[in-house]
Amino acid sequence: MDVSMDPTALQTRFDLFGGAEELPPSLRARGKKTANIARTDSGVSMLPAGSSDDSSDEGTTRATTPGWEEDVKVDDAVPPPPQPPPRGMEWAPNEIQPPLDGSDFLWSLNEEPHRSRRRAILKAHPEITKLMGHEPLTKWVVLFVSLVQFSTAFYLRNTPFFSWKFWILAYVIGGTANQNTFLAVHEITHNLAFRGVRANRLFAILTNLPIGVPFAMMFKKYHIEHHKFLGEDGIDTDLPSRLELIVLKSVLGKAFFWYAPPWTCLLTCSPCTGTGSSTFQIFFYALRPGFIRYQAPTRWIALNMVVQLSFNTLVVKTLGWNSMLYFLLSSHMAGSLHPLAGHFIAEHYLFNGHDQETWSYYGPLNVLAYNVGLHNQHHDFPSIPWTRLYKLDDIAKEFYEPLPSHPSWPGVTWRFITDPNVGMWCRLKRNGKGLGRGDEGGGGSGVVVNAGGLKDE
Structure with missing residues (x-):
């Protein structure tokens, strides 16, 4: 594939490294046989193409584009979004730190x-x-x-x-x-x-x-x-x-x-x-x-x-x-x-x-x-x-x-x-203030509010 002719591929690759939404003019594709990408000490720049052959162009691009081969690997290695814990696990107890010493x-x-x-x-x-x-x-x-x-x-x-x-x-x-x-x-x-x-x-x-x-x-x-x-x-x-x-x-x-x-x-x-x-x-x-x-x-x-x-x-x-x-x-x-x-x-x-x-x-x-x-x-x-x-x-x-x-x-x-x-x-x-919420009967908010014998009189 000739990536120099695929602006979408270049943009996708660039986003991974630069975080830009659109390629700058200096990196936009200028033609199938007119540009290649190479890495310099200062970052990414455009250099004259060394050959007009399609295969040579593709080979140079893959060899000199920073992270081109790694892009696929990075995409594959992106972890899935964090999933919420299974229902009920939020009620599991925590370890007491520091441990109680009896004092x-x-x-x-x-x-x-x-x-x-x-x-x-x-x-x-x-x-x-x-x-x-x-x-x-x-x-x-x-x-x-x-x-x-x-x-x-x-x-x-x-x-x-x-x-x-x-x-x-x-x-x-x-x-x-x-x-x-x-x-x-x-x-x-x-x-x-x-x-x-x-x-x-x-x-x-x-x-x-x-x-x-x-x-x-x-x-x-x-x-x-x-x-x-x-x-x-x-x-x-x-x-x-x-x-x-x-x-x-x-x-x-x-x-x-x-x-x-x-x-x-x-x-x-x-x-x-x-x-x-x-x-x-x-x-x-x-x-x-x-x-x-x-x-x-x-x-x-x-x-x-x-x-x-x-x-x-x-x-x-x-x-x-x-x-x-x-x-x-x-x-x-x-x-x-x-x-x-x-x-x-x-x-x-x-x-x-x-x-x-x-x-x-x-x-x-x-x-x-x-x-x-x-x-x-x-x-x-x-x-x-x-x-x-x-x-x-x-x-x-x-x-x-x-x-x-x-x-x-x-x-x-x-x-x-x-x-x-x-x-x-x-x-x-707890240093509580004795403030009841009114739903201690077991019915929850709006349901059997004073059930369970928790209303004394």
Whole structure:
């Protein structure tokens, strides 16, 4: 090909080197046999042709044109335009740098991820709104588990408190049942057992009975703030305090945190809201006013206390103190070294050097725990009941697969106690102002704004 007769080819070649939109007059083609291109020390110039032969002209041009042979290679090597990351990968966690050294929590200037991810998921999968709403099955599960607890308490009414049978049954049956009951209250807190708020409140008070301590209505107030203001220091009381970080830093301190004697609950300064300190945390729900964040008592809290204390009195009068102690010991076992208790740490503590503040667990223990292991899914959509969380995970799988998860709750417990790189300091905090956005219910902007029990009154 005679490139000297092809102005388009010359222009294309020139653009690569000079960036010009049009060839200057000095480089425009003057005829098939009148010009060749050569490189000089100063750049590109036109020289007289050395031959009138076509083949000679083409050969000279290819030999002397700067980058002529390379032009094709450059065109072939141009990388394709950058592609956006696969959907969901933007939610993958980042590595914490520098790593946490145990002297302080991880402080963040970013907002919690669930609100923005909820909106992205709803944009990609608007059919998820059909999963929202109450679950009629919940009330039947609660009634069955309560019946198991009442029957076991009746069976142990004459069994000595300090006996192997009493403690084994309190651990195996009572701990499992009361952990399930506690998580049932959590489910009902989001108004997911009945359609009406009042019906859910009354049922939560009745569900509370086997626990032995009136916590359901107080728990509701604090747990709503835990969802709305996740990680905000001084508002989200699920977060451990600075004093806990210092005092419970060692292996012994962490073990004490997991299995403290019953009477030590009054000494702890940071009650939790459902996913914080494990041992005897259920009792903290009744004792926490006046600790970190005071909440004014309400008529519902008063009703919760009256009903619970009346029930406790009835149990002591009819069955005796052993049955009442069974309920209380069951609650203690539920929050101690019990396989189900691992979810308290697994849900919001930082692991593996990542800044991911909410973790999920997809193992078999979810069957006994209202699928609370799907905790990212729950925080993204608290208005979706436990029976439909796996469906949510299946629909929006591309958003949840990039997120690391825990393979085992007991494994989380063991690691928390023994791993020197994991402890009370492994929490993400924000200096928040407590400003709710109004869409924390799980429906996103304009859709079921106050769903999920996040509107307290």
